[in-house]
Amino acid sequence: MSEQNQLDFEGIEKLPLAKFTEKAYLDYSMYVILDRALPHIADGLKPVQRRIIYAMSELGLSAQSKPKKSARTIGDVLGKFHPHGDSACYEAMVHMAQSFSYRYPTVDGHGNWGSPDDPKSFAAMRYTEARLTAYAGTLLSELGSGTVAWTQNFDGTLEEPALLPAQLPNLLLNGATGIAVGMSTDVPPHNLGEVVSALVRLIDKPETTLRGIMSHIKGPDFPTGGEMISPREEIANIYKTGNGTLRVRATWEREGQDIIITGLPFQASGSKILEQIAAQMRAKKLPMVEDLRDESDHENPTRLIISPRSNRIDADDLMSHLCATTDLERTVRVNLNVIGLDGRPAVRGLKELLTEWLDFRLATVRRRLEYRRDRVQERLHVLDGLLVAYLNIDRVIKIIREEDEPKPVLMKKFKLSDIQAEAILNLRLRNLAKLEEMKIRGEQAELQGELDDLLKTLKSKARLNSLVRGELLEAAEKFADPRRTLIVERETAQALDETELIPSEPVTVILSARGYARAAKGRDVDPRSLSYKSGDAFLSAAYGRSNQQALFIDSKGRAYTLVAHTLPSSRGHGDPLTGRFKPADGATFCGVMAGDPEQWWLVASDAGYGFFVQPQELFSRVKAGKAMLRVPDGGRALIPVTVAGEEFAEDTLVAVVGSAGHLLVFPSGEVPEMARGKGIKLLGVPGAKYKAGDEKMVSAALLEPGENLEVYCEGGRKMLLKWKEIEARYTGERGRRGTLLPKNYRRVERIEPEAKAREDNADE
Numbered sequence: 001m002s003e004q005n006q007l008d009f010e011g012i013e014k015l016p017l018a019k020f021t022e023k024a025y026l027d028y029s030m031y032v033i034l035d036r037a038l039p040h041i042a043d044g045l046k047p048v049q050r051r052i053i054y055a056m057s058e059l060g061l062s063a064q065s066k067p068k069k070s071a072r073t074i075g076d077v078l079g080k081f082h083p084h085g086d087s088a089c090y091e092a093m094v095h096m097a098q099s100f101s102y103r104y105p106t107v108d109g110h111g112n113w114g115s116p117d118d119p120k121s122f123a124a125m126r127y128t129e130a131r132l133t134a135y136a137g138t139l140l141s142e143l144g145s146g147t148v149a150w151t152q153n154f155d156g157t158l159e160e161p162a163l164l165p166a167q168l169p170n171l172l173l174n175g176a177t178g179i180a181v182g183m184s185t186d187v188p189p190h191n192l193g194e195v196v197s198a199l200v201r202l203i204d205k206p207e208t209t210l211r212g213i214m215s216h217i218k219g220p221d222f223p224t225g226g227e228m229i230s231p232r233e234e235i236a237n238i239y240k241t242g243n244g245t246l247r248v249r250a251t252w253e254r255e256g257q258d259i260i261i262t263g264l265p266f267q268a269s270g271s272k273i274l275e276q277i278a279a280q281m282r283a284k285k286l287p288m289v290e291d292l293r294d295e296s297d298h299e300n301p302t303r304l305i306i307s308p309r310s311n312r313i314d315a316d317d318l319m320s321h322l323c324a325t326t327d328l329e330r331t332v333r334v335n336l337n338v339i340g341l342d343g344r345p346a347v348r349g350l351k352e353l354l355t356e357w358l359d360f361r362l363a364t365v366r367r368r369l370e371y372r373r374d375r376v377q378e379r380l381h382v383l384d385g386l387l388v389a390y391l392n393i394d395r396v397i398k399i400i401r402e403e404d405e406p407k408p409v410l411m412k413k414f415k416l417s418d419i420q421a422e423a424i425l426n427l428r429l430r431n432l433a434k435l436e437e438m439k440i441r442g443e444q445a446e447l448q449g450e451l452d453d454l455l456k457t458l459k460s461k462a463r464l465n466s467l468v469r470g471e472l473l474e475a476a477e478k479f480a481d482p483r484r485t486l487i488v489e490r491e492t493a494q495a496l497d498e499t500e501l502i503p504s505e506p507v508t509v510i511l512s513a514r515g516y517a518r519a520a521k522g523r524d525v526d527p528r529s530l531s532y533k534s535g536d537a538f539l540s541a542a543y544g545r546s547n548q549q550a551l552f553i554d555s556k557g558r559a560y561t562l563v564a565h566t567l568p569s570s571r572g573h574g575d576p577l578t579g580r581f582k583p584a585d586g587a588t589f590c591g592v593m594a595g596d597p598e599q600w601w602l603v604a605s606d607a608g609y610g611f612f613v614q615p616q617e618l619f620s621r622v623k624a625g626k627a628m629l630r631v632p633d634g635g636r637a638l639i640p641v642t643v644a645g646e647e648f649a650e651d652t653l654v655a656v657v658g659s660a661g662h663l664l665v666f667p668s669g670e671v672p673e674m675a676r677g678k679g680i681k682l683l684g685v686p687g688a689k690y691k692a693g694d695e696k697m698v699s700a701a702l703l704e705p706g707e708n709l710e711v712y713c714e715g716g717r718k719m720l721l722k723w724k725e726i727e728a729r730y731t732g733e734r735g736r737r738g739t740l741l742p743k744n745y746r747r748v749e750r751i752e753p754e755a756k757a758r759e760d761n762a763d764e
Contacts, residue, residue: 029182034339035047038183038338039338040338042166043164043171044171044176048082051160053106053136053140054081054164055081056136059073062131069129070093070126070128073130074093081153082154093107099223103173103190104133104135104189106133106135108133109130110128116264117269138170139166140165142364146370148165148367166361167472171338172190172353172357173190173195175189175190187335187338188246188332188334189223190221192481193476194217194483195217198216200472202355202358204469210349210351214232214235217239220334225264225484226248227250227251227485228248228485229247229249230489238334242336242337242349243347244334245334247329247332248331250264250323254315258308259305263485264327265332267330269327270304272327274304276327284502284503288309290309291306291307320494321493323493324492329493372450376451386420386440389414396414400425407425410425503546506544506545506546507523509543509592510527510540510541511539514576515589516533516575519550520569521569523543540591542595544594549561549619551615551618553590553592553603554625555586557603557605558583560577560580561625581623581624591637591638599642601641601642604637604656604682605636605679606638606685606696606697606698607631608685608697609681611672611679611680612673613628629678630679638700639750643704653668653731654701656682656697657683657698657711657741659685659697659698660695662695662739663741664738665732683737701752703753706723708720710753710754712748712750712752
């Protein structure tokens, strides 16, 4: 490489890349934290908000002035103080004008400034106009009184205030949110009257504890109302540590049969909530609601109408469910991370925030008084010089007429200062009347009284505290308003059980031999007449309601739970249960139970053992099911059976039949009621000691006295046993082998009670 092409790094600073990137990132991080994202404890504002308010005050946009185009304000902010994007700056200004975002808005907007349903639906800045609110005056009124430090703007051509001399703790009143680098802030808004009351107590009794402060500040006060349901202990812990979450719920009232929602959680959208409720209605998961309406207007910013189907519906339960499943109840994060008076960000508790702001306010008032003291002393000094001139008016006029440089002569002749001599020389001739001497002496007396009062206040901590206290109470009297967010300690909302949200309609749950399940509306369905897949056939059916749970039993005695309405309709072939549950290897589904969860069902294995069980004992959400009937190796569970009617009488009978054609009928009272287990011997078959060709129990039925029994055999043969014959031949002791059926009806498939047996028997 030639010498001409070689690079010369002499005099250029060299840094390792790791060190350079670390420093660059840290500088950027500190800029974002201190000059962009986090508010200052003094005025509760971020730099962009502070610059917007100051620029508007410089444009003369006070609460009493005529508003100007927002584009004019944003232009001044960007051109003079805040060299960033116009859309972000305008959005910050819009946020300060939204009454649903700010508890005490600082900008009075005219035009479309967004809505609670869509806060970012505001019009462009060329269409809207704005001015400051009266509340914003509490941030600006003392700006020209030497109360805060001033810094140069970004190009050094102008000065801007480093902070605004807030007369109220705007940080707590309007809250703040922001995301910096490695930290964030979430300060909720509070009620002005409560905060001022707490500050007054701290001024009077600095040793006040957090509990004492919370006797004034009950909790945050959001602009959209609602009610805070967090326990008082949780709120106290948040105010102690500066961190935590609060639960805020909508407020509602009854108006006739309708439910009227009058207040929403902070930053919740009424239209979105209605969409969430409507989605549940479309999914048929909210049968108790008939209609939804939004009647919100300017007079009623939040008025959402929910119309229940009938007046029998419990409104509290319904609203609890809606709060749990929609934005009618939300959590609000609290992170009291702000920049303190030391210029450093930190998470502070409530008392620390109030105490530190009071320190700022006392220092601000002291600086204001000192500034006024200096101005009064300067004016008294000038008045002393003017009085000398009036008392020696002829000599002063002579000196001014005769001397080329009268100023030093006056200073020497009458022992005046430069300022006093300059004031005399600037006098107008019209002010040389005798009356001016009286005005000067009157002004002197007035200013001297003010100066004495200022000096006393500056020397006395008690007088200074009293002054700040009075100013706080005066501001509270002007701007305080009633609390909007109610503090009501409640339990967290709970969603209703799925079965309570489903229309209660009669259904027939059908199970096929290959394990396909479906539900047919009504109870007049003949499940055997439905179509099935090739090679499949009807196996079992049970009557229930669409909002009740159905239990499917597998061959190894486990029970699986499913809500009836989730099953496909009977128009198809159903869904395979293996897609919803996880039965053990080799297990097949062999029966279904449905209906009243307290109804008794007889469950049994082909080993001849069984017991009575209620479905409510078997409900489970586990895909692997719940153990119910202990089945021996090589055996299988039978189709469960229950009484045909709704009542289970004490004299109900159990009928069981074996594979060799033995039928046995005995009282149901001999069968125990259990939740799970093997049960007791029902029919005298070999049981667990299976051998090829051994007899097994194949079916069971429950009879009421007087009912006939239908016996279905292989080959489609069917036999009806009359009650009198059953009573005479087939009744016996539980656990016996039973009596053989007639020769051609011994290969039994199932037994069932005859539907009209009791009526026929009565006719006889």
